[in-house]
Amino acid sequence: MPISIRLPEEIEHxxxxxxxxxxxxxxxxxxxAILEHLDDLEDLxxxxxxxxxxxxxxxQAASLEEVMRRYDLEN
Numbered sequence: 422m423p424i425s426i427r428l429p430e431e432i433e434h435x436x437x438x439x440x441x442x443x444x445x446x447x448x449x450x451x452x453x454a455i456l457e458h459l460d461d462l463e464d465l466x467x468x469x470x471x472x473x474x475x476x477x478x479x480x481q482a483a484s485l486e487e488v489m490r491r492y493d494l495e496n
Contacts, residue, residue, distance in 0.1 A: 426451075 472479035
């Protein structure tokens with residue numbers, strides 16, 4: 422699926438330089454950057470949403486001990 426993004430001029434310059442020096446496309450490096458960081462971004466935003474859910478009472482937190490008991494992970 423094609424996407425279009427506007428990059429800050431400095432980042433665009435760096436990306437152009439990297440692509441020119443290595444013979445790879447800007448798309449290759451943009452894809453690599455997204456793949457490298459997408460898991461972290463998903464984790465961050467899902468954790469933030471979970472925190473909102475806990476603070477608003479839509480969800481409850483569990484202690485580590487409770488989770489270990491629930492899933493039979495004790496020694």
